[in-house]
Amino acid sequence: MTNNNTYDVVIAGGGLGGMLCAVILAKEGMKVCVLERDKQIGGCLQTFSFNKKVFDSCVHYIGGLGEGHTLHTILQYAGVMDKLLLKAYDANAFDKIAFGDEEVMYPHAQGLDNFVEQLLPYFPEEKDALQKYIKTVTTVSDHFPLYRLRTGSADEKAAVSSWGVTQTLQDITSNTKLQNVLAGNNLLYAGVAERTPFYLHALVTESYIHSSHKVMPGSSQLSKYLWQTLQQHSGEIHRNAEVVKLAEENGSITYAETADGQRYYGKQFIANVAPEVLLDWVDSPLFRTAYRKRIKGLEQTISTFMLNVVLQPRAVPMRHHNIYWHANQNVWDAVQYQTGQWPANYAAFFTEDAQNAGYAESISILSYMHYSEVAPFEHIINRTGHEQDRGDAYAAFKEIRAELLLDKLYQRIPEMKGNIVAQSTATPLTYRDYTATPKGSLYGILKDINKLAETSIAARTKIPNLLLTGQNVNLHGVLGVSITALATCAELVGMEYLLGKIK
Numbered sequence: 001m002t003n004n005n006t007y008d009v010v011i012a013g014g015g016l017g018g019m020l021c022a023v024i025l026a027k028e029g030m031k032v033c034v035l036e037r038d039k040q041i042g043g044c045l046q047t048f049s050f051n052k053k054v055f056d057s058c059v060h061y062i063g064g065l066g067e068g069h070t071l072h073t074i075l076q077y078a079g080v081m082d083k084l085l086l087k088a089y090d091a092n093a094f095d096k097i098a099f100g101d102e103e104v105m106y107p108h109a110q111g112l113d114n115f116v117e118q119l120l121p122y123f124p125e126e127k128d129a130l131q132k133y134i135k136t137v138t139t140v141s142d143h144f145p146l147y148r149l150r151t152g153s154a155d156e157k158a159a160v161s162s163w164g165v166t167q168t169l170q171d172i173t174s175n176t177k178l179q180n181v182l183a184g185n186n187l188l189y190a191g192v193a194e195r196t197p198f199y200l201h202a203l204v205t206e207s208y209i210h211s212s213h214k215v216m217p218g219s220s221q222l223s224k225y226l227w228q229t230l231q232q233h234s235g236e237i238h239r240n241a242e243v244v245k246l247a248e249e250n251g252s253i254t255y256a257e258t259a260d261g262q263r264y265y266g267k268q269f270i271a272n273v274a275p276e277v278l279l280d281w282v283d284s285p286l287f288r289t290a291y292r293k294r295i296k297g298l299e300q301t302i303s304t305f306m307l308n309v310v311l312q313p314r315a316v317p318m319r320h321h322n323i324y325w326h327a328n329q330n331v332w333d334a335v336q337y338q339t340g341q342w343p344a345n346y347a348a349f350f351t352e353d354a355q356n357a358g359y360a361e362s363i364s365i366l367s368y369m370h371y372s373e374v375a376p377f378e379h380i381i382n383r384t385g386h387e388q389d390r391g392d393a394y395a396a397f398k399e400i401r402a403e404l405l406l407d408k409l410y411q412r413i414p415e416m417k418g419n420i421v422a423q424s425t426a427t428p429l430t431y432r433d434y435t436a437t438p439k440g441s442l443y444g445i446l447k448d449i450n451k452l453a454e455t456s457i458a459a460r461t462k463i464p465n466l467l468l469t470g471q472n473v474n475l476h477g478v479l480g481v482s483i484t485a486l487a488t489c490a491e492l493v494g495m496e497y498l499l500g501k502i503k
């Protein structure tokens, strides 16, 4: 063991969760090291380009980045807020919800009052319901102290955690159309009827209603600036460092070992990966068989197919909103689609052409996809540094799916037809291989009101100096993972102290 390889905190995984923990702890004077498997840091914050256009691999827009909002405050503390170039979405519609062939699209607007105001013309009889909806979202979010950057008790959360999203929306209004419009962007949390907690809907939706932004030119700016702050505080990131083992001795982790045999010793360890991945690294009696079985048996949220298209210049007018389309009137159906029914939904994200303002230069489209659809190709791993061709059948599968998706898009955005100059696709296998998320799941473990305790993962593990962070603890998304990073770091420095500094 050399002194150079000994740290106060070793963090396995350089996604948003790991990077933000690293920054917070390095700012406390701790010697911190992040081990990232990939060449690119950031995990889901990664971007890529083709045809000279930048594309986000996952994060297309972010909620809560406005002045005074929770994420803004956290990222300000992390030294990135002033550097980020943000593009605000249309105040009167950051998202538009569409159904089948119905021409009308229903807006989700920024600002709590404006949200009501913009939907009211479509539901003139539902003013009370709309106001009740906003009040319920706000009240439920208030029950999550960290989302308000304050300390609080677990009882507060417990009081609302078991509310189901579909039931709560039904309690707010008997108007089924309005229920579906309110949940129209449920791809943001991969919601499942009768199972997804309402708080997931509330926390995610409220953040976008507060403020909706796109990071320009792509979400990797976030990880870039986090890295800069980390360097200012003498933190290290080791890339191409795939953790394969966390060695436990006498009840504590002593070192992390990477695939090339390097060992990184530490006093504390944080895992920024799916709990299921962590289990494979640790051989310890402290992780009992029953615990391993429970974690390995947890259901993941559904995965996605992604199509990215580069457009002919000045061909497709820019939309400053996203479109969430559902094949039928029930927004909860898509997640349970049958193979022949694909695509059952899509979300379309537009990027403006800097040279031709008012026009889109590219569109990214996501549509739910079950992992089982690509399971025949799962034995082939393909990621940077481990490139492997999945073969002609896989290429044909992707091409057919891209065409099916485009057929649906042409109906709503006819200008796209004949104006695509290049395109690329990703499947659940792409997500599995690039972020090490089991089954390429969109947001990790599926939270379920019927199994609340089993599907809740704590930051503390059975090994005292091993903590968890990232989207599986608490909540996913840029806001959710940032909040979780606070919860993880608070285990080491204290919550009141940390919140005091951040605020």
Ligand SMILES: Cc1cc2nc3c(=O)[nH]c(=O)nc-3n(C[C@H](O)[C@H](O)[C@H](O)COP(=O)(O)OP(=O)(O)OC[C@H]3O[C@@H](n4cnc5c(N)ncnc54)[C@H](O)[C@@H]3O)c2cc1C
Binding pocket: 012, 013, 014, 015, 016, 017, 018, 035, 036, 037, 038, 041, 042, 043, 044, 045, 057, 058, 059, 060, 061, 062, 063, 241, 242, 243, 244, 272, 273, 277, 304, 366, 431, 434, 435, 436, 437, 441, 442, 443, 469, 470, 471, 472, 476, 477, 478, 479, 481
């Ligand atoms: C398709 C898609 C679209 C999304 N869209 C949005 C959006 O618009 N807005 C939003 O807020 N959120 C969005 N999200 C959610 C958000 O991106 C994630 O919840 C969040 O970025 C997850 O961060 P994380 O740190 O938990 O995990 P990750 O970003 O997955 O980071 C984990 C890191 O661990 C690394 N790693 C894995 N195994 C090892 C190993 N053995 N050794 C070392 N390192 C390892 C990985 O390479 C990765 O860098 C989206 C997610 C997806 C998949």
